[in-house]
Amino acid sequence: DADVTQTPRNRITKTGKRIMLECSQTKGHDRMYWYRQDPGLGLRLIYYSFDVKDINKGEISDGYSVSRQAQAKFSLSLESAIPNQTALYFCATSDSAGSGGGNIQYFGAGTRLSVL
Amino acid sequence: AQTVTQSQPEMSVQEAETVTLSCTYDTSESNYYLFWYKQPPSRQMILVIRQEAYKQQNATENRFSVNFQKAAKSFSLKISDSQLGDTAMYFCAFMIYNAGNMLTFGGGTRLMVKP
Numbered sequence: 301d302a303d304v305t306q307t308p309r310n311r312i313t314k315t316g317k318r319i320m321l322e323c324s325q326t327k328g329h330d331r332m333y334w335y336r337q338d339p340g341l342g343l344r345l346i347y348y349s350f351d352v353k354d355i356n357k358g359e360i361s362d363g364y365s366v367s368r369q370a371q372a373k374f375s376l377s378l379e380s381a382i383p384n385q386t387a388l389y390f391c392a393t394s395d396s397a398g399s400g401g402g403n404i405q406y407f408g409a410g411t412r413l414s415v416l
Numbered sequence: 417a418q419t420v421t422q423s424q425p426e427m428s429v430q431e432a433e434t435v436t437l438s439c440t441y442d443t444s445e446s447n448y449y450l451f452w453y454k455q456p457p458s459r460q461m462i463l464v465i466r467q468e469a470y471k472q473q474n475a476t477e478n479r480f481s482v483n484f485q486k487a488a489k490s491f492s493l494k495i496s497d498s499q500l501g502d503t504a505m506y507f508c509a510f511m512i513y514n515a516g517n518m519l520t521f522g523g524g525t526r527l528m529v530k531p
Contacts, residue, residue: 331516331517333519335521340425340524341523342420342422342509342522342523342524343507343519343521344521345518345519345520358518388459392519394517396517403449403511403513403517404463404466405519407461409458410459410461412459
């Protein structure tokens with residue numbers, strides 16, 4: 301089984317709908333991240349969480365919200381989806397330990413979201 | 417703010433040959449990490465190689481090596497003996513040391529390895 305699991309893998313929705321993307325991890329990491337990938341722009345950080353009670357906005361948080369339900373679970377919500385939120389979404393985790401292992405991020409397989 | 421630039425949107429190479437992917441970055445920080453991630457058609461993001469800025473020695477991982485030029489803020493990836501399985505998007509990424517492990521990515525280079 302994958303260490304970082306994202307569901308669903310693909311999703312098509314309509315403008316105005318609320319949608320939730322889920323991420324769970326079995327790596328025991330305390331830090332979790334949500335990124336969005338668009339062609340030519342690479343991945344950009346939406347939100348990040350250092351633990352259950354520590355959630356922070358990233359570079360492009362407008363139109364998104366998150367919930368850290370447990371150390372292992374971090375979900376991303378689009379309250380009212382719009383077409384320019386069509387993208388590939390990635391969840392990632394990392395440890396907070398020292399530099400030996402605390403700086404590598406491990407990614408899920410991504411969720412491809414299409415907003416019509 | 418940090419920026420990462422990959423100036424080659426697409427590249428191709430013949431199987432068994434060597435190819436170099438370019439990456440430049442801009443930062444005022446002195447302690448940081450640099451990464452290359454590979455994204456094959458499966459979409460999975462796979463770490464290829466990591467470089468710590470305080471280390472002068474260039475990182476290597478089997479057929480993958482980097483040319484890290486700190487003064488020039490350049491971090492290129494060399495793939496030797498290219499294989500068909502190397503066909504993928506490659507992303508260069510930057511992380512400030514001890515500042516939350518957030519990554520700043522470049523726009524990516526799509527590499528095609530031809531038989």
